[in-house]
Structures are given as structure tokens and as C-alpha cells.
Amino acid sequence: MKKILPILTLLFAFAIFTTSCNKVNIPGVDGYETYxxxxxxxxxxxxxxxYKxxxxxxxxxxNSKDWQSRFARYESEGNPSAKFDITIYQMDSTVNLDTILAKSMKFEKSFYEQSDAKVGNYPAKKLVYTFELETGVFYGETYVVQADETSANVIQIECFDGTDKTYKxxxxxxxxxxxxxxxxxxVPDTVNEVVEADPPSTTLVTKSGNGYSIKIPDNFMAEKGPSSGVIESKNYIGQRRADCNIIVDxxxxxxxxxxxxxxxxxxxNYKNANxxxxxxxxxxxxxxxxxxSKNVSSRVIFLINGDKLYRVTMNYFIGEKDSYLPIFEKCISSFKLN
Structure with a gap:
């Protein structure tokens, strides 16, 4: 059953925006490799x-290194991103397949349909979740497989804008x-990290954008942001977590x-926040x-300078709040207009 996810559908539906009609080429599949x-x-x-x-x-x-940031907030608009993901969990007396399945849910429970399935030759618990966004249908599948008495695997297939059909x-x-x-x-548990890397550096460097500058950790990079229909969108992000970033539109x-x-x-568009x-x-x-998201806190700031509206968005993983929030607040405080 296809559901509508209003908190995401409205995320970037700004009345002042002019939606871009540019077509984006969806990356194909040039053969396969075995990991x-x-x-x-x-x-x-x-x-x-x-990109692996x-x-x-x-x-x-x-499907693209430059498009992975859309999975940080599941933006309503953006590139047709796709992700195949497997994480190994350790089970014990307090962690079982049901608790792992519940932990894998990023949205409200009502958006999921659960069933029994197989992945290859292995029995699995399966979740399907799909909803309409501004640029098309988002489709997700999650499988939880018990590898042995102490291990379970979570497999997630997530595709924006109908790319689940493209990559069938x-x-x-x-x-x-x-x-x-x-x-x-x-091995220590590094679940939910895209790449094992250091937390944000306390050393900040100045980066420039269209009419502004901002200081960011020196182990962060500036990449093209996810927003469409804007003059410029920049995503300042490190390698440790895809859900901890600062976006300036x-x-x-x-x-x-x-x-x-x-x-x-x-x-x-922001859950009627005050x-x-x-x-x-x-x-x-x-x-x-x-x-x-139950695991990510966000903050958005709006200000106008001349004919430009600046939207500064900060996201951080609650589990690593102490590492990210103080640094991110310093970054935002450093924001200057040219």
C-alpha cells in the first residue's frame, strides 16, 4: 500500500521557490562485482x-557518490538516489530480531508493512515502506536475517523517484x-556510520558561498546541496555520518x-515548530x-539580505550530540554576509 508522508512531502515546498525542470541522468549499471x-x-x-x-x-x-546526502533527511526534492545497504548486528539477551527490526524503522510504524520472506536461501523478516514525494515515489525494503545465534544482518534497499523499477x-x-x-x-559497533572516520574537528576553516561565508570543521567537505529551485545549495558534511551536516540554501x-x-x-514544513x-x-x-526522524535533531534559520533569502539547516545524530552540536553551533555563529 502506498502511503503519503506529509512531513517529507512538504519539506521543501516553499511558495517562493521556482521548481527546476531540468532532467537528471540516472546512473546505469555497468556490470557487477562481488564484495x-x-x-x-x-x-x-x-x-x-x-560508489561503495x-x-x-x-x-x-x-548509485552516485554526490547523491548520498539525500538519505540523511529523505528530502522531498532532490536527485533520484538509490542505496543498497547491509549492516551486521550483534545479538545478546537484550537484542533479538524483533528489537533490531524495530530499530531499523526510520519513520512511524504505520508506514511499514511486515511479512516473512527469504533473502537468497535465508529466512527473513521483511518491511516494505513507500510514499509519495515531490519528485516521485520513494520505495524501501528492509530485511532482517539471523546469521547465527549471536549475529543478525539488516539489509536495506532504498530508492527515490521510482528508481526501484530502474534497478529491478x-x-x-x-x-x-x-x-x-x-x-x-x-570490532567496535560502528552501526549507522557511512565511513569510519573522526567526529567533527574543533579546528574550523572558512568556506564561501553565494553572498556568504561560514566556518566549518577542517575535516568536512563542501558538496552540492540537495535542494532544487534555488540559486545555490551547499552541503557541508564529514565522512563519519551522513545524517550530521549543515546545508546552506x-x-x-x-x-x-x-x-x-x-x-x-x-x-x-517543519512540523509546525515555533x-x-x-x-x-x-x-x-x-x-x-x-x-x-527519531534519531536526528534539526534546526533551520531564515534570514534575508537584499534580494536573497538564506536558509541554514543543521542536522545531527542524537546519539553523538556532544560531538556535533557544540561545533555546529560555532559554525552557524560564524555565518557572515558579504
Whole structure:
């Protein structure tokens, strides 16, 4: 059953935006390779031209390296991203298949349909979740497989904008070739990290955008942001987590310069969060705190300079709040207008 996810559908539906009609070329599949982890036994076939990231207990591939950030917040608009992901969990007296299945749910429970299934030759618990977004249908499948008495694998296939149909063969090959991995006892749990890496550095460096500058950790990079229909979108992100980032969007405000009206009109896009007036870069600004995921907290700030609206969005994983929030607040405080 296809469901509508209003908190995501409205995320970037700004009345002042002009939606871009540019077509994006969807990456194809140029053959397959087999990934095998000798220590865990995990093995799977995946598209050879996709971007691959691994850790001792995780394997994930994206159809494009530049598009992986859409999975940080599941934006309503963006590129047609696809992700195949396997994580190995350790089970004990308090962690079983049901608790792991519940932990894998990123959205409200009502969006999931659960059934029994098989991945390759292995019994699995299966979740299907799908909903409409601004740019098309999002489709997700999650499988939980018990590898042995102390290990379970979570397999996730997630596709934006109907790419589950584009990659139907690749998905089938990925699942059919799967061999489970066993949790390595000597390896620390790095679940949910895209790449094992350091937390944000306390050393900040200045990066420039369209009409602004901002300081970010020196182990972060600046990549093209996920927002469409804007003058510029930049995503400042590190390698440790895909759900911890700062996004700065520059939007044409020549036809609407009433900041309080813009904020009020778009409160619904942020779960009707209460805006508070602050000052940023010497300008009047409005800030809202909200959360679209049970594990990620977010903050958005709006301010206008001339004919441009600046939207600064901060996301951080609650489990690593102490590592990210103080640094991110320093970053936002450093925001300056040219």
C-alpha cells in the first residue's frame, strides 16, 4: 500500500521557490562485482560502477557518490538516489530480531508493512515502506536475517523517484547473491556510520558561498546541496555520518521580502515548530527546532539580505550530540554576509 508522508512531502515546498525542470541522468549499471568480507563472511554482488563504502560491519553502495546526502533527511526534492545497504548486528539477551527490526524503522510504524520472506536461501523478516514525494515515489525494503545465534544482518534497499523499477535487476541480483555476515567480536559497533572516520574537528576553516561565508570543521567537505529551485545549495558534511551536516540554501527573495510572512507560511514544513527571533550575521533571523526522524535533531534559520533569502539547516545524530552540536553551533555563529 502506498502511503503519503506529509512531513517529507512538504519539506521543501516553499511558495517562493521556482521548481527546476531540468532532467537528471540516472546512473546505469555497468556490470557487477562481488564484495566479500573474509572476517565476517558477508558476500554480495553489487553494481560495479556505483560508489561503495565499507566498514568491518557495514557494506553500502549508492548509485552516485554526490547523491548520498539525500538519505540523511529523505528530502522531498532532490536527485533520484538509490542505496543498497547491509549492516551486521550483534545479538545478546537484550537484542533479538524483533528489537533490531524495530530499530531499523526510520519513520512511524504505520508506514511499514511486515511479512516473512527469504533473502537468497535465508529466512527473513521483511518491511516494505513507500510514499509519495515531490519528485516521485520513494520505495524501501528492509530485511532482517539471523546469521547465527549471536549475529543478525539488516539489509536495506532504498530508492527515490521510482528508481526501484530502474534497478529491478540489480536489486534482484543483490538479494539473490547475499550470504550473511557474522558479527566480529573484536570490532567496535560502528552501526549507522557511512565511513569510519573522526567526529567533527574543533579546528574550523572558512568556506564561501553565494553572498556568504561560514566556518566549518577542517575535516568536512563542501558538496552540492540537495535542494532544487534555488540559486545555490551547499552541503557541508564529514565522512563519519551522513545524517550530521549543515546545508546552506540561497533562494531568490526578490518577489517576497517579508521574512516573518515567509517563516509563518513554512512552519508547516517543519512540523509546525515555533519560530523564535534571533540575530545572525547582523540581521534579523528566525530559528526553528524540529525533528523528522527519531534519531536526528534539526534546526533551520531564515534570514534575508537584499534580494536573497538564506536558509541554514543543521542536522545531527542524537546519539553523538556532544560531538556535533557544540561545533555546529560555532559554525552557524560564524555565518557572515558579504
Amino acid at each position: 566479500t568480507n573474509e572476517k565476517t563472511g558477508l558476500s554480495v554482488e553489487y553494481p560495479s560502477n556505483w 563504502s565499507t566498514s568491518p560491519i557495514r557494506f553500502v553502495v549508492f 535487476e540489480a536489486i534482484e541480483k543483490f538479494l539473490a547473491s547475499y550470504k550473511p555476515g557474522k558479527f566480529p567480536v573484536t 540561497v533562494i531568490d527573495a526578490s518577489k517576497n521580502k517579508k521574512l516573518n510572512k515567509i517563516v509563518e507560511e513554512n512552519r508547516k 519560530p523564535s527571533k534571533i540575530s545572525l550575521a547582523g540581521k534579523e533571523a528566525y530559528q526553528m527546532n524540529y525533528s523528522f
